[in-house]
Amino acid sequence: MMNGTQYLESLKRRSPRIFYRGKRLANPYDHPALAPHVRTAAVTYDLAANGKHDDIMTATSALDGTKISRFTHLFWSVDDLIRKIAMLRLIGRETGTCFQRCVGVDGINAIWSVTYEIDRAKGTGYHKRFREFLLRLQREDLMSAGAMTDPKGDRSLPPWQQADPDLYVRIVERRSDGIVIRGSKTHITGAANSHEILVMPTLGLPPEGADYAVTCAVPIDAPGVTVVFGRQTNDERKEEEGRFDCGTPFGIVGGESTLIFEDVFVPDERVFMAGEGEFAGALVERFSAWHRANYGGCKGGNADVLLGATALLAEIHGTIKNAVVRDKLTEIVHLVETNYAGAVGSSALARQLPAGNWLVDPLLANTVKQNVTRFVYQVARLTHDIAGGILSTLPSDADFRSGEIGGLLEKYFAGKQGFSTGDKRKLIRYIEGMTSVATLVEALHGAGSPQAQRIVMLRQADLPEKARQAKKVIGIKDGDPKDK
Numbered sequence: 385m386m387n388g389t390q391y392l393e394s395l396k397r398r399s400p401r402i403f404y405r406g407k408r409l410a411n412p413y414d415h416p417a418l419a420p421h422v423r424t425a426a427v428t429y430d431l432a433a434n435g436k437h438d439d440i441m442t443a444t445s446a447l448d449g450t451k452i453s454r455f456t457h458l459f460w461s462v463d464d465l466i467r468k469i470a471m472l473r474l475i476g477r478e479t480g481t482c483f484q485r486c487v488g489v490d491g492i493n494a495i496w497s498v499t500y501e502i503d504r505a506k507g508t509g510y511h512k513r514f515r516e517f518l519l520r521l522q523r524e525d526l527m528s529a530g531a532m533t534d535p536k537g538d539r540s541l542p543p544w545q546q547a548d549p550d551l552y553v554r555i556v557e558r559r560s561d562g563i564v565i566r567g568s569k570t571h572i573t574g575a576a577n578s579h580e581i582l583v584m585p586t587l588g589l590p591p592e593g594a595d596y597a598v599t600c601a602v603p604i605d606a607p608g609v610t611v612v613f614g615r616q617t618n619d620e621r622k623e624e625e626g627r628f629d630c631g632t633p634f635g636i637v638g639g640e641s642t643l644i645f646e647d648v649f650v651p652d653e654r655v656f657m658a659g660e661g662e663f664a665g666a667l668v669e670r671f672s673a674w675h676r677a678n679y680g681g682c683k684g685g686n687a688d689v690l691l692g693a694t695a696l697l698a699e700i701h702g703t704i705k706n707a708v709v710r711d712k713l714t715e716i717v718h719l720v721e722t723n724y725a726g727a728v729g730s731s732a733l734a735r736q737l738p739a740g741n742w743l744v745d746p747l748l749a750n751t752v753k754q755n756v757t758r759f760v761y762q763v764a765r766l767t768h769d770i771a772g773g774i775l776s777t778l779p780s781d782a783d784f785r786s787g788e789i790g791g792l793l794e795k796y797f798a799g800k801q802g803f804s805t806g807d808k809r810k811l812i813r814y815i816e817g818m819t820s821v822a823t824l825v826e827a828l829h830g831a832g833s834p835q836a837q838r839i840v841m842l843r844q845a846d847l848p849e850k851a852r853q854a855k856k857v858i859g860i861k862d863g864d865p866k867d868k
């Protein structure tokens with residue numbers, strides 16, 4: 385396994401084509417826009433390598449028996465799934481933000497299970513290939529991004545009816561030794577600082593959409609791959625000296641990028657689905673179920689920091705002992721732990737898939753994510769309420785440092801004795817960042833928009849079965865009109 389420093393060095397040995405604000409970055413991993421996110425992902429390496437959290441951060445590979453990072457591990461049991469949620473909470477509270485690596489671990493589990501089933505049904509050799517790829521991922525401790533979401537153009541049309549057929553990633557050429565893909569994946573968390581991109585379809589596909597049924601692994605610096613790093617809330621602040629107004633040395637959300645594939649050749653050994661559209665739906669559903677459960681873990685960890693920061697600010701404001709303020713903090717606890725319970729519960733009720741790994745309970749997992757789309761907003765509102773208007777009007781760090789007016793600002797922004805205005809400003813900036821639109825939208829749309837969960841929830845809830853049960857309990861008999 386690598387530690388954080390080795391992870392950074394491993395990234396610097398690659399030369400991906402990364403653009404940010406109109407320019408190609410010569411040293412992307414040192415750039416102030418990316419560096420906080422690299423630093424955050426590095427924590428996932430340090431926590432695994434330092435030996436202090438082995439039971440949570442590491443696992444034993446079922447493929448070769450070696451000790452590996454849990455981020456490259458397959459979920460072999462309920463215990464593995466619960467430990468994953470515990471890991472996400474731990475890292476969430478160590479970083480206070482999105483640490484990006486969970487997309488990849490859910491991606492490898494989805495691909496593992498689906499390649500097994502494609503091979504069984506069609507006699508293909510995808511699973512063996514994927515096993516070899518995964519072994520390398522485990523041995524080299526590589527970070528993989530999960531790239532599922534296409535730009536999708538006109539959402540009322542399927543991929544093959546779009547005015548531009550490239551609006552979903554597709555196979556444009558099949559060669560004797562591999563395939564050529566074209567298209568784009570967007571919003572991809574941690575992509576710029578990943579070693580590998582796991583390309584997966586975003587929806588189930590009928591035969592006419594077979595070219596869009598593509599799953600493969602592409603190195604981040606493969607010829608033809610372009611990474612466009614997105615703009616983020618307050619990202620210019622990252623470039624300010626001292627980073628004070630940024631509020632955290634770590635990034636806000638996961639450093640998302642748009643990936644562009646301009647006729648990228650993918651050799652056979654990296655291709656895990658090429659046309660088997662009837663399996664694409666299962667891949668998406670399983671990936672989404674694992675991924676949606678995650679949010680009860682990582683957001684819980686982030687909220688631990690947010691709750692702590694809000695309580696500290698209330699102490700500085702002198703409001704912490706007030707019963708109403710304490711009740712608002714209690715409400716945050718309730719919202720966060722409800723989600724955590726759902727994540728652990730969906731793991732506890734997992735079932736084994738034919739390929740051997742375990743899938744969380746989809747109904748509970750989707751319920752977790754549905755709650756996250758609401759609760760993270762509610763938590764943000766409560767923190768804004770407790771923090772006060774200063775959250776949106778605080779003068780800049782430069783003003784506080786100004787020889788001319790800094791002293792006056794220090795005087796007028798003082799809080800409870802024993803705390804500096806610097807501490808107060810740091811807390812405010814952290815709360816501001818972690819309740820900004822970037823964070824809220826990640827909670828809303830990351831791992832799928834609310835409606836995507838509601839579709840699964842209603843299907844999983846099995847209304848006909850519940851109606852039968854209602855009839856049985858209430859004493860309603862089928863098919864006798866005289867009873868009506």
Ligand SMILES: Cc1cc2nc3c(=O)[nH]c(=O)nc-3n(C[C@H](O)[C@H](O)[C@H](O)COP(=O)(O)OP(=O)(O)OC[C@H]3O[C@@H](n4cnc5c(N)ncnc54)[C@H](O)[C@@H]3O)c2cc1C
Nearest residue numbers: 487530531532533539571572573826829830831832833835
């Ligand atoms: C911070 C962040 C990180 C992310 N990380 C990743 C990642 O690592 N990997 C990845 O693959 N994806 C990632 N995503 C993408 C995420 O999965 C998508 O944002 C999500 O699936 C919604 O897709 P969309 O953004 O295209 O919105 P849309 O699908 O356009 O949804 C917008 C609204 O339109 C509705 N809608 C969509 N289609 C229809 C239709 N046909 N008819 C009626 N209504 C419709 C939706 O329900 C929603 O209300 C991330 C997103 C965010 C915000």
